[in-house]
Amino acid sequence: MKVSTTLLTVVTAAMITGVPTALMAQSLTGAGATFPNPVYTKWFDAYYRKTGIKINYQSVGSGAGIRQYSEGTVDFGASDGPMSDEQLKSINGVVHHIPTVLGAVVLTWNLPAVGSTQLKFDGPTIADIYLGKITKWNDPRIVALNRGARLPDQDIIVVYRSDGSGTSYIFTDYLSKISPEWKEKVGSATSVRFPVGLGGKGNEGVTQQVKQVEGTLGYVELIYAESNKLPFAQIKNAHGTFVQPSLSTVTIAASSAEFPKNTDFRVSITNAPGQYSYPIASFTWLLVRPDTKDAAKAKTMRDFLRWMVTPEAQNMAKALLYSPLPQKVVRLIDDRVGTLTTGGQPIGK
Amino acid sequence: MTAPTKSSAVHQAPDPTSGLLGTSRADQFFKGLLTLAALLIPLLLLALFYELAHGSAPAIAEFGLKFLTDDVWDPVAEIYGAWPLLFGTLLTSFIALVLAVPLSLGVAIYLTEFAPEFIRKPVAMLIELLAAIPSVVYGLWGIFVLIPILRSTVFPFFRDTLGFLPFFDGPIYGPSVLSASLILTIMIMPFIMSVSRSVLLAVPNSQREASLALGATRWEAVRTVIVPYARSGIIGAIILGLGRALGETMAVTMLIGNRHEISASLFAPGYTMAAVIANEFSEAGTTLHIASLTYVALLLFVVTVIVNAGARLLIWRVGRKSGG
Numbered sequence: 001m002k003v004s005t006t007l008l009t010v011v012t013a014a015m016i017t018g019v020p021t022a023l024m025a026q027s028l029t030g031a032g033a034t035f036p037n038p039v040y041t042k043w044f045d046a047y048y049r050k051t052g053i054k055i056n057y058q059s060v061g062s063g064a065g066i067r068q069y070s071e072g073t074v075d076f077g078a079s080d081g082p083m084s085d086e087q088l089k090s091i092n093g094v095v096h097h098i099p100t101v102l103g104a105v106v107l108t109w110n111l112p113a114v115g116s117t118q119l120k121f122d123g124p125t126i127a128d129i130y131l132g133k134i135t136k137w138n139d140p141r142i143v144a145l146n147r148g149a150r151l152p153d154q155d156i157i158v159v160y161r162s163d164g165s166g167t168s169y170i171f172t173d174y175l176s177k178i179s180p181e182w183k184e185k186v187g188s189a190t191s192v193r194f195p196v197g198l199g200g201k202g203n204e205g206v207t208q209q210v211k212q213v214e215g216t217l218g219y220v221e222l223i224y225a226e227s228n229k230l231p232f233a234q235i236k237n238a239h240g241t242f243v244q245p246s247l248s249t250v251t252i253a254a255s256s257a258e259f260p261k262n263t264d265f266r267v268s269i270t271n272a273p274g275q276y277s278y279p280i281a282s283f284t285w286l287l288v289r290p291d292t293k294d295a296a297k298a299k300t301m302r303d304f305l306r307w308m309v310t311p312e313a314q315n316m317a318k319a320l321l322y323s324p325l326p327q328k329v330v331r332l333i334d335d336r337v338g339t340l341t342t343g344g345q346p347i348g349k
Numbered sequence: 350m351t352a353p354t355k356s357s358a359v360h361q362a363p364d365p366t367s368g369l370l371g372t373s374r375a376d377q378f379f380k381g382l383l384t385l386a387a388l389l390i391p392l393l394l395l396a397l398f399y400e401l402a403h404g405s406a407p408a409i410a411e412f413g414l415k416f417l418t419d420d421v422w423d424p425v426a427e428i429y430g431a432w433p434l435l436f437g438t439l440l441t442s443f444i445a446l447v448l449a450v451p452l453s454l455g456v457a458i459y460l461t462e463f464a465p466e467f468i469r470k471p472v473a474m475l476i477e478l479l480a481a482i483p484s485v486v487y488g489l490w491g492i493f494v495l496i497p498i499l500r501s502t503v504f505p506f507f508r509d510t511l512g513f514l515p516f517f518d519g520p521i522y523g524p525s526v527l528s529a530s531l532i533l534t535i536m537i538m539p540f541i542m543s544v545s546r547s548v549l550l551a552v553p554n555s556q557r558e559a560s561l562a563l564g565a566t567r568w569e570a571v572r573t574v575i576v577p578y579a580r581s582g583i584i585g586a587i588i589l590g591l592g593r594a595l596g597e598t599m600a601v602t603m604l605i606g607n608r609h610e611i612s613a614s615l616f617a618p619g620y621t622m623a624a625v626i627a628n629e630f631s632e633a634g635t636t637l638h639i640a641s642l643t644y645v646a647l648l649l650f651v652v653t654v655i656v657n658a659g660a661r662l663l664i665w666r667v668g669r670k671s672g673g
Contacts, residue, residue: 034631061631067639087634157522162607162624164424164632187425190632198522198618199607201628208492212500213523 027054028300032065032078035103035166035221036284039317040078043308046316050307053300062166063190069095069287075297077287080166081173081190082266096290096340097265098305098333099283101314102323104222104250105171106232106280110210111137113152120145122236123178123271123279129156129217130175131182132196137215145236152215159209159218162199164190170282171219174270222250223321237279238271245278247323253277255326263332281323291341298342305337398650405644407636416644422609424629429641431648433611437619438652441526441601442594444615445533450587452534453542461549462571473546480539488603491532496523496604499531504616519614524606527615532600537590544589548582549575581664588660595653598623622649 037059044055062079069077172188200206203224234242256274292298314324419430500523511517560570606618
C-alpha cells in the first residue's frame, strides 16, 4: 500500500512537471469516433515510426469526442457525424471538420429461400420496411426490385443498432433524405426511435441477430460485412442505377458531392448524384482548432493532417478496407489545412 | 446483514485495549485514520448522489416526475421517458430472483447438509468460479449458445404448452426479456449459493445435533432449525443477488433486444436502465440527451437504495421475530 502510494505520487509528479514540457511538441491527444479507430491507430503508429511524434487517441465515441473537443480537454476530436448547429453555436463555430476516410452502410439479410441471390433495394422500400409499412418478404415492391429471386411469404424481422453509432447516423440520414415520412416521424441521429424491430449492440450484435434468425434484415458497416463475408444488397442510387457497395463506389459518391468554396466539409454525401455513387456513405471527420496557441502543437497538427491525405496514408486506409478520399477532396483539405494558424499568425515551416 | 450479532458481540466481549486507548499517540493517529476512512465511504455515496442529481438537472427541469411514467424515448425529438426502462429492470431482476433463489438455496442446503463429504468442496468451488466470469463472457455465451437453444427448443415448448397465458404468446425472436432474465439467473446464482452456504455452515453443530436428538429427520432439522437459524444471512445473500441483477449491464444489453417498449409477452424484446446508459451515453450529443441518461442513472441509484433499505428492514424485522 505504502509503496504503491509513493509510486503513484512519483508518477503523478512526473506527469505534472517533467514529461509534458519534454514532449510538448512531439505529442497530441485526441478522442472520438470508434468507427475509424482501426485506421487512426494504424496512422498514428506509422506516423510515430516516421517522425517520432506521438498521437494518443481514445475511441470513446463520436458524441464524447465532440464533448471533449468542445470542453478543450483534447487537441482534436473525431466524429462520424458532423457537429450539429446547436453544438457549433456552443463553441462559436470555432472548429474545422477535416474528412479523413469514408464509411458506408450495407443491408444484410438471412433468407435461406433466396439462396445466394444478391438482393436489390431502393431507398423508399428500405424506409417503408424500417417504418413497419412493408412487413412481408414477398411484398410486391420487394418482388418488383428482385425479379427472379424466390422471396418467401415470411415476416420481415427488422434489426437495428441499439447503441448510438455513426452507422445509424449514416443510415438514418439516408432514409431522411429519401423519405419525407421517415424524416418527420423518425429523423436522423446516432440513436433514433426505430418504429419497429430489434436492437443489437454493435455491428457484431446486429450480425448475430441476423445470422441466427430467418427472415431478418439489418444494416452494418461495409467493412464489417466484407470481413465477415455477409451477403449485402445493391442499392438504387439517385441516378437510378443499382450500385454494388465497394471501396470505389463509396469514393465515387464522395467525389460527386459539391463543395462550396471555403467549405467546412460538413456535408452529407448520402444519396449522392452520379451514375456509380453508392448512396449510403459518409465522411468521418477530425475536429481541429483553426487556431492553436501553442506554436509547436499547431505545427504538429498541421503536419499530421498534411501527411494523412498523402497517398501513403490513404493507401493504409485502403488496406484496412476504408474507402480513401477522392483527389478533389484531398486538394480542398490541403487548402484548408494551409489556413490553420497559431496565435493568429501563420504556422511556420 | 449480520449487524445485530456483531453489535452484541462488541458489547459482551471485554475490550482488551480499553485501558490503553487514548494513551498512545500512535493509537490516536490510527483511530483518526480509521474514522476518516469510515466516513469517506458515506461521503462518496453522497458525492455520487449529488453528481448524478446535478448532471440530470436539465432533464429533471424538463420532464420532472413524468419521466418515470412516460414511455417515449426519442433522441431526435428530444423526448425522454423512462417507464419501460424502469419496468424492464425490475421485471428481469424479479424473474431472475424467482428462478435463482430456490435453485441456489437448494444447492446450498444440499452441499452443507446432505452431500457426501468428497463432493461438497469441489462443487462449491466450481459454483464460486462462475461468479468470477466477466459479464461480457456471459453475454457472448448467451448470444452464441443460450439464445439458439432457447429459440429453437425452449421457447416454442413454452408457447405450445403455456401459450394460453399472455406471457408466453407472440413471435419468438431470441433476444427477449426472458432470455435476459435467464442469463441474470445464471449470473446471480453463484452469489446467492455461495453466501447462503457460508451462512449455513456457520450454524452451530449443537443446533443440528439437538434437533436430531429430539427425533427430527434430516429434512425436519433443515426446515425447522437450520434454515430459520440462518434466515437473516440467507436474506442477505438474496439481496446481494438482487443488487447484482439490478445493475447488471453488459450481458443484459446483449440479450434483451433493446427495444423501448413494454409487452405482455416475455418473448418480446425489452430494455433496462443500465442497458440504455451503456448503449447511448458515449454517442449522446445534446445536453438534454446526456442529462436524461444521467437521470436514468440517478433513478437506478435510487431504486437500488430503496431495494437495499427495504431488504435491511426485512432482515431487521425477521431478526426480531426469531429473537436473534
